Amino acid sequence: MxxxxxxxxxxxxxxxxxxxxxxxxxxxxxxxxxxxxxxxxxxxxxxxxxxxxxxxxxxxxxxxxxxxxxxxxxxxxxxxxxxxxxxxxxxxxxxxxxxxxxxxxxxxxxxxxxxxxxxxxxxxxxxxxxxxxxxxxxxxxxxxxxxxxxxxxxxxxxxNIAFEAGKGSGWKVKEPADVAGKKISVSSGTNQERILLDWSEENVRAGREPVDITYFQKDTDYYLALQSGRIDAHLGPSPTAAYHVATAGRSEIVGRLSGAGGGLQxxxxxxxxxxxxxxxxxxxxxxxxxxxxxxxxxxxxxxxxxxxxxxxxxxxxxxxxxxx
CATH class of the missing domain: 3.40.190.10 (Periplasmic binding protein-like II)
Known part of the structure; x- marks a missing residue:
């Protein structure tokens, strides 16, 4: 969920x-x-x-x-x-x-x-x-x-869930290697957190850097972190990310994936x-x-x-x- x-x-x-x-x-x-x-x-x-x-x-x-x-x-x-x-x-x-x-x-x-x-x-x-x-x-x-x-x-x-990054980042996220060593925020106790943890573990097994995961529970907190450059991206529900991108005009969606993770939509x-x-x-x-x-x-x-x-x-x- x-x-x-x-x-x-x-x-x-x-x-x-x-x-x-x-x-x-x-x-x-x-x-x-x-x-x-x-x-x-x-x-x-x-x-x-x-x-x-x-x-x-x-x-x-x-x-x-x-x-x-x-x-x-x-x-x-x-x-x-x-x-x-x-x-x-x-x-x-x-x-x-x-x-x-x-x-x-x-x-x-x-x-x-x-x-x-x-x-x-x-x-x-x-x-x-x-x-x-x-x-x-x-x-x-x-x-x-x-x-x-x-x-x-x-x-x-x-x-769907989405990676939201600062506007003009030129970054695309499609697989675990794309977030290796990156500072990504997420809300705890969610599917997004589970998927991000899985990706981080996969990076470590492949000899890459883990994801630097940080936690925010309020949208306003991660908005400010994105604006100030304290995080590289936030992983959250795609609808919320799309709404913020279109209304604020200061960020962009750099990757989407199923909220189920893996191959299931x-x-x-x-x-x-x-x-x-x-x-x-x-x-x-x-x-x-x-x-x-x-x-x-x-x-x-x-x-x-x-x-x-x-x-x-x-x-x-x-x-x-x-x-x-």
């Missing part, structure tokens, strides 16, 4: 220093979260998002359990952590915005249901699923083999309690928004076009269990 970090007042601090004043970078990751018609003026983090909405698809809605159709609402759990562009608070400090909220809203619209969001801590997302408090969680949840024992998954985004999925009867409806709704173009529009809005999927998969191969 990619790291989810709490960023208290981070957006306000970045705005105050001018880092959110204009988009930077080029390519698909520079097409950021401005409302339609405003992409040349900077990133909109206000409460009025002009959110992209969908229309009910009777075929997808017909796959819902009768009790959910009669209730007319889709109870969605979302992480309360601030993690742009996935989910964070607008400038009014009340309105939740971000790509995960937009995708979840489209899924609910497609199923003919009214979305009901509740923000809770990461661990309470799964408590809510276990107790049937939530019908679904769309909050950057990675499919893992362990989670598949208790939950069903319908994929909607690739799970990690995948982010709508998550529901196992055997709840909901996962087929979610997959059908996601396929519908992929086909009608609204899905791609949301990903473009938040600079996540490189993480698009072509079709929703139900319970695909997940990250393997970690050995104790």
């Amino acid at each position: 990619s790291v989810r970090r709490t960023i208290p007042l981070a957006l306000a601090a970045l705005t105050a220093t001018g880092l959110l004043s204009a988009c930077g970078g080029s390519g698909p990751d520079a097409d950021l979260a401005a409302p339609r018609g405003e992409r040349d003026t900077g990133v909109n983090i206000g409460p009025d998002q002009d959110r992209i909405r969908g229309k009910k698809d009777p075929a997808a809605a017909g796959l819902l359990p009768e009790a959910v159709r009669e209730r007319g609402t889709l109870r969605i759990g979302a992480s309360a952590d601030a993690s742009p562009p996935l989910g964070f608070y607008a400038t009014d400090d009340r309105t939740r915005i971000g790509s995960e909220i937009d995708i979840a809203t489209l899924v609910a619209d497609t199923l003919g249901l009214k979305p009901r969001f509740e923000e809770v801590s990461w661990e309470n997302l799964f408590v809510g699923l276990d107790s049937s408090k939530f019908d679904a969680v769309l909050s950057n949840v990675t499919v893992t083999e362990e989670r598949k024992e208790k939950y069903d998954f319908a994929t909607y985004r690739l799970d 990690g995948k982010i999925a709508a998550t529901t309690k196992k055997d709840s009867g909901l996962v087929k409806a979610y997959a059908a709704a996601i396929d519908h928004i992929i086909q009608d173009g609204s899905y791609a529009e949301v990903l473009r809005r938040w600079g996540l076009g490189s993480e698009a999927v072509q079709k929703s998969e139900i319970n695909p191969p997940g990250l393997p269990r970690t050995e104790n």
